[in-house]
Amino acid sequence: MHHATQLFPGSGLGLWLFWLLLLLAAAGVAYSLTRRLKLVAAGRRGVVLGQWGRRIWDVVVYVLGQKRMFSDPVPGVMHALIFWGFCVFLLRSLALVYEGITGGHGLPFLSGGFGTVYGFTKDVFAVLVLLGVGVAMFRRAVTRPARLEYSADAWFILGMIATLMITDITMDAPRLAAGAAEGFQGAVVSKFVAGWFAGSAAGTLDAVYAVSWWLHVLVLFVFANYLPYSKHFHVYLSLPNVLLRPLEQPGKLTKMDLENIEEGTTLGAAKVTDFTWKQLLDLYTCTECGRCTVVCPTTITGKPLIPRDFTIDLRDHLTANSGLILSGKKGELSDLAGPVINPETVWACTTCRWCEEACPLFISYTDKIVEMRRHLVLEKAEFPPEAEPAFRGMETAGNPWQLPADSRADWARGLDVPLASEAGEFEYLFWVGCAGSFDDQGKRTSVALARLLKAAGVKFAILGPEETCTGDAARRLGNEYLFQMLAQANVETLNRYGVKKIVTNCPHCLHTLKNEYPDFGGQYEVVHGTQLLAQLLREGRLKLTKELHQELTFHDPCYLGRTNREFDAPREVLAAIPGLQLKEAPLSREKSMCCGAGGGRMWLEEKLGSRINQTRLQQLEGSGCQDVAVACPFCAIMIGNAQGELGREQAKTLDVVQLAAQALGES
Incomplete structure (x- = not known):
């Protein structure tokens, strides 16, 4: 294409301007990432890494494959389209940077057959990403799901993504219209748009290309520098956060070394830097998507614990105190319980882990809450009075x-x-x-x-x-x-x-x-x-022969189901009982809500909001059944109490094992 101006990419003043912007952008990203990662590194050591084959596979499944995103289909597909498009356009971004620093030369391997295939792929994804952005904007402007945070940040990010896709097409279209060999010949959408420029003067084509190229590059550089200060920092951190996540049994708490406590050692988490570096990495990885909030039993029932807000509050506190932390004055940090996190929030958690199951990026919550509880109990002797007996x-x-x-x-x-x-x-x-x-x-x-x-x-x-x-x-x-x-x-x-x-x-x-x-x-x-x-x-060692003409639903206990992945055995036993009819509740298996007794809450008063056990019972009644089968003694207590509290005098709560014993025909 004819170069009509000294600001044209890769020529004259344009070359120097590009180098200047590239160096400024790279320096800005390096500064921001270094500062953020130094804050993360201020956390405790002791994170055990290993099993790298499994870790890499998890990245493939959960980051590249977006597996957990699809639990909520519409936003899941929307996010996957944008993410996969982002992956496809990484090569395009590299090509533009190469073009800028070499004076207009394209990457050699993007010519020929591979370039044709890539041009087609990127154009298709440009449209899919724009579709995803459109859905995201519609959700924020029209349907407005309760779990989302509505801020200018999201609109700014969506606007930049849309601009990148549009300018990508308007970069290729004038080159294809001019018959330039460097144009992606497989770029079907760009070829269609190129038809709009048929008969245009060379200067017009040059101008459209140059404006699109510079706008694309500028937005790309701004985007890269804006991310570390946005909730979309997960664009950088999602892969490392999944790669480095704990691989031990879900719900397993770490053992404190109580036999070798050095003087001045803090028990539990008093300050934000008492968390491990991986727990601090969680804070910056949070996308604020709200998936954790819509499933948390404490949030649903109006308790002060809202998992997303808990994470955001810790993250904002960590960022606000970056000066103290980076200057080595961690001792001057305020305690978390009280100034940063309401103690009622700390004690509300039932450790049911549904928030962690719902999080696409494996952010943990219960371990952080338990660490704060450890400090309150072991060092400050501050805990709900009902726990003392x-x-x-x-x-x-x-x-x-x-x-x-x-x-x-x-x-x-x-x-x-x-x-x-x-x-x-x-x-x-x-x-x-x-x-x-x-x-x-x-x-x-x-x-x-x-x-x-x-x-x-x-x-x-x-x-x-x-x-x-x-x-x-x-x-x-x-x-x-x-x-x-x-x-x-x-x-x-x-x-x-x-x-x-x-x-x-x-x-x-x-x-x-x-x-x-x-x-x-x-x-x-x-x-x-x-x-x-x-x-x-x-x-065949056990046979259940007595018919039980009973219709009931089953409540999956959190610690049997979600935490230890056993959903089928209780149902297998119930299915073996002649005459018994099982009807699944709307929220069951992985999506079963806590009865309210976990995390030691069995022994604490439920003073705020509505009662978790009553909410859970009402969910179970959505099956059309009054009677409930359980597989946990604490669930039996909580669901049974809810039946009494809500006036369900005729309803029964029975353990699966009790039902099986009745089917033996024994007196």
Whole structure:
């Protein structure tokens, strides 16, 4: 093409201007990224990395494949189109920079057949990205979903993306109209637009190209520099955040080294820099999409905890104090609880992890909240007063009900259930748990499992008075000292009896024994009662023959389902019961909402907003059923209480194990 002006890309003054803009843009990006990453690096060390093959595959699936985005189809497709278009246009951006610094030369490999294919691909994606931007604008201007934050930032970003796509087409169109060899011959959309310039003078074509080229480059450079100060910083950080995410069992909390505490060491997270560098990376990766807020049971029921806002508040605090942090004055930072995060927010969380499941970029929330709870409990002794009796009961009696430890096996009287101390060899240790030992509904479930195991010929035993609370609630309420005391005592007891396999009806005990006790020397194969029953049914060792003419729905416990990925076993057991009809609730399996008892909330008063258990019951009633089957003793308590509170006197809450025992036909 004819170069009509000294400002034309790649010639005269234009060449010098481009170099100046490129250097300024690169320096700006380097400065911003370095400053942000220094803030991230101010976090604690101790993040364990490894399993790089799996990490890279996760990037392919969750970043490139956008897997989690499609849980919400319309915005998911919209975002995927924009993201994939962004990936396609990375090569185009590289080509433009190369063209600018070489005086107008194109990348050699973008000529010929590859250039034709790429030209077609980028043009198609230019249209798809514009379609995605249009959908995003429509959602913000018209449908206005409640989960979105409405700010000028989003409009600015969408405007820049649209400008990049439009100027890309208007760069190629005049070159193709002029018959320039450097034009992408496969660029079908640009060829169509080139028809608009048929018969135009060379100077006009030059001007359109030059204006489009400079506008595209300027927007590209502004975009790159704006991102670190925008919620769209995730464009830079989404890949590293997914690549570096923790790969251990979801919901597993880190073990605090309480035996080697140095003077001046902070227990838990008092200040923002007490989080790990990976937790701080989370803060800047957040897209503010709000997916976490629409599923959080505390947000839904009007509690002060809103996961997105929790992350944003921490991020803004980290940024606002960048001067102190980068100058080495971290000690002058304010405490988080109070000035930055309302303590009510810290104590509201049920640790159900639905927010983490909903997040496309694997941002964590419960670990940060528990770290703040640890500091409040261990260093400041500031926690809800209702937690104190539960802590005292776990410490002195081995259970949060504060009932005598020697009555832990009273539920088994007359059932000929052997104690481990007397049983000799046994295959499974039945971990009864506190609820299974002391709560009336829980005791009925314990009796039911014992009868089913006997019917299937499974050799099992219980610890009886030697069993003590696993410490799940203590740990999630921040009392790590108490948890470790209980864990070490239980591991010592279990190892003394050579226990290899454990079955329990409590998903919280399951999670703690299976995933957290290995840190204390307890390596066991742990299964939930429904998992073992489903296996026995498949093997033909257990047969359920009595018909139960009952219609009910099933509530998936968070710690069995979402955290430990067991959704099928309870349903398999229910399906084996003759006559029983199961109707799925609208929110079930991965999308089951918490009953409100997790995270130690079983022992705390629910003072703010509406009650989580009542909201969950109303969701379950969307199945058309009044009766509810559960697979967790705490869910049984919470859902049963909700039925009473809402006047559902005829409705029943029954554990799956109880229903299976009824189908044995035993009296």
